[in-house]
Amino acid sequence: MGPSCHGRPGRARRGRPGAVPDPAPGPAPYLAKGGSEQAPDANTIAPMTNRDRSFRVPDKPSLDGIEAKWVDVWDESGVYRFDRTKTRDEIYSIDTPPPTVSGSLHIGHAFSYTHTDLVARYQRMRGKTVFYPMGWDDNGLPTERRVQNYYGVRCDPSIPYDPDFSPPAKPDPKRQVPVSRRNFIELCERLTAEDEKVFEGVWRRLGLSVDWSHTYATIDDGSRAAAQRAFLRNLKRGEAYMAEAPTLWDVTFRTAVAQAELEDRERTGAYHKIAFHRDGGEPVHIETTRPELIAACVALVAHPDDERYADLFGSTVRSPVFGVEVPVKAHRLAEPDKGTGIAMICTFGDITDVTWWRELQLPTRPIVGWDGRIIADPPPGVDSEAAREAYAKLAGATVHTARERMVELLRASGDMVGDPVPTTRPVKFYEKGDKPLEVVTTRQWYIRNGGRDAEIRDRLLARGRELQWHPGHMRTRYEHWVEGLNSDWLISRQRFFGVPFPVWYPLDEAGNPRYDDPILPEESALPIDPSSQAPAGYTEERRGEPGGFIGDPDVMDTWATSSLSPQIAGGWERDEDLFSRVFPMDLRPQGQDIIRTWLFSTVVRADLENGTLPWRTTAISGWILDPDRKKMSKSKGNVVTPLDLLERYSSDAIRYWAASGRLGTDTALDEGQMKVGRRLSIKILNASKFALSVAGENASEDPAAVTRPLDRAMLAALADTVEDATAAFEAYDHTRALERTERFFWEFCDDYLELVKARAYDADSADGASARTSLLIALSVLQRLFAPFLPFVAEEVWSWWREGSVHAARWPEAAEVRAAAQGGDPGVLAAASEVLRAVRKAKSEAKLSMRAEVAAVVVRGKNAGAAGVAEGDIAAAGRAASLEFHPGDETELAVEVTLPEAAE
């Protein structure tokens, strides 16, 4: 992509039936006085007359300070304000991704948020009122972690609230001050409020046309109420349930983790070959990378067809060191060519162990605690004196240390065969954690998402097909994810800063919670905090007392809240009038990495709660790669913050770079493109200044004045451009819309402006008027075509000669531009440009100034006639004394240029 100064002779581009909406009736929009207050309507806009127009063109246009100037003006004028009196079909609603404010902004945000803004601005100019809210994701672990580090505190729920608490003046990360949950949450809110201001400042600077009166935070009251309400309804409908089950567990954060939050990382480890014993037989050797779990072993397993172990099935063997009797089982998942072909099943080494445990109905023998350490008491079966003694050496140790000690024990007992063999293998991690996950049995809340239910899964697959995806192949990721689900959605987290489950449990006479009989609040009471509020019918004194109650201590997964972003932003159950106007939304823009989380979970919630898709369309942005083509991420330390780039190249330049990246395509951080964007912005300033100063305030904008074929040709080419750009935007292909517009614009500057310059200065003739009118019409259309991409510079040049904001002006209609072209042939401009270029080339090769006179130009070929129509303009622009045009059969245009004799 990029400007083209060398477009081929124009072929008339054909219209695409259906791709471009029918033009609205009414006066041509290039006649439009721009920017009625809001929601432009062609029918109410009167043609501008010469009397009410004055040009305010600066002598030296510049990009400096342009952002600050227009950000303020837009804020005051409210151009981006959502008009909630409009009906659904007049509204375009966007389910904006709430950025995690506790993270730092990086250039990738600027990239993908620009993509959304392009759509918002286009739709607004099409006459829609755009619902474009901004949310802040200040929920969850990243915020907790940041608050801990920033203030030097840690949450201790057992501490009472201290209303006068203030954090240490100088945080000491090694000695974090314990604070109550409520104090901790207050600090979270304080810090995120500051972070939000920084984000909003950058977004405004980038030119996002967000309606800043519609913001929400995923931790605010409305979001918490929505998350709790949706949960209670899931519970009532049987879509949410509690279960005690083996759970993937992060020992650092001490919380359960959902399938969607896993990632594999390569870790080094070692195979340990270990002997199990049986009476009157050879030892059975297994290989394991986790010898510390031998005490947790409940069985060995081999494939049913594996003849090596066929005679062992149904018998038992004794574990080394602990001497625990475990059965040998057959299961199809055991793979004969892995290790020795027979594996030990533990409580629980990995997810496969869970499968075997469940399907083979094995006992449990848990030894790893929530803190990732070997628990104090040995599990059932580890009973003998010697076994308990050995176990005591492991108790309290981390799994890492326990492994080393276990190897010593095995060596001492002679059950370790050879040395450990180093290996690397993928290990499951929580995506935000840095220790491998353990599998621990815990009580958790789940939402049915099709992971264990074919009917729900099929329904969600159908939703995926109903949704329009841009680019289309992203749907495949969704389908694979849904098809591959193996459990329901685990939504509870054992953390503090998040939306609490709105649930209490009665305590029986012994003080044990009755989990199967939870106490639920009224919806009208939401949001509630069960750890500080008592349920109806109880007083706070009875908390924790036998016969009293306790609150559910857990909070919801962050996705349990953000999966409701369309409902939260749209006013679900809070502002039903608004909700009916914006939901289901038109667009969900987001990154490809969170299809399995955010996109999927949002589809699940809307399906369960609203029985519909949450939006019609999704637009998936690609990654930003650093110049070495590596994915930019915080962990890689290669992130680039946007502010510096915004200042160096201008916001429009950054947007230009972002707009040149297609949806779904990874894009390199390319300062070259930003430079090009800056150059384009400056060119728009200068070309606009020139066209306005040449045309003068008195020039007519009535297309009837456009009489010269060259002018009509230019407008016809412009009409083609508008048609292409419009079709591209309708197809969410902003890159193409930009490329078409930009290409036309550079040809307009390089060729058309040069060709008509002299004629346009001729104040008296009709031919001069034709050029001046064409310039104004083209300028008006071009400024609007660029407006979504380069909102600052477009607004700046628009303000020189129009009233109101270009962003409230009507998107140009191809049909109306075409009408102004009055049957013009784009080939005339193409041919004239080609001749002009040939003249320039001759001068360049002769090392002459472009001002040099040319003695004669002879043009031959099929298009010589078309070029000849613009003879006068070519002669003036090329400074040619004589011109001849000889139409012939040759398809190629042949241009002979005779330079003056004796180039002095």
Next chain:
RNA sequence: GGGCGCAUAGCUCAGUUGGCCAGAGCAUCCGGCUUACAACCGGAAGGUCGCAGGUUCGAGCCCUGCUGCGCCCACCA
């Protein structure tokens, strides 16, 4: 192991149902203060379209296989 995507000039990328010598910008080189723009303008050079087959009158584009890169998924003893 399965899947998705990508591979075109030194770099970043266009190339829309297959159709005349494959395009642009950046970088490079040459030239020019041409009164909109010297942070500018004009011009030039630069490519066996990843490799190998196939279909076709014709393939960057369609089919098959292969290679390399990125990402996703997978029960990874």
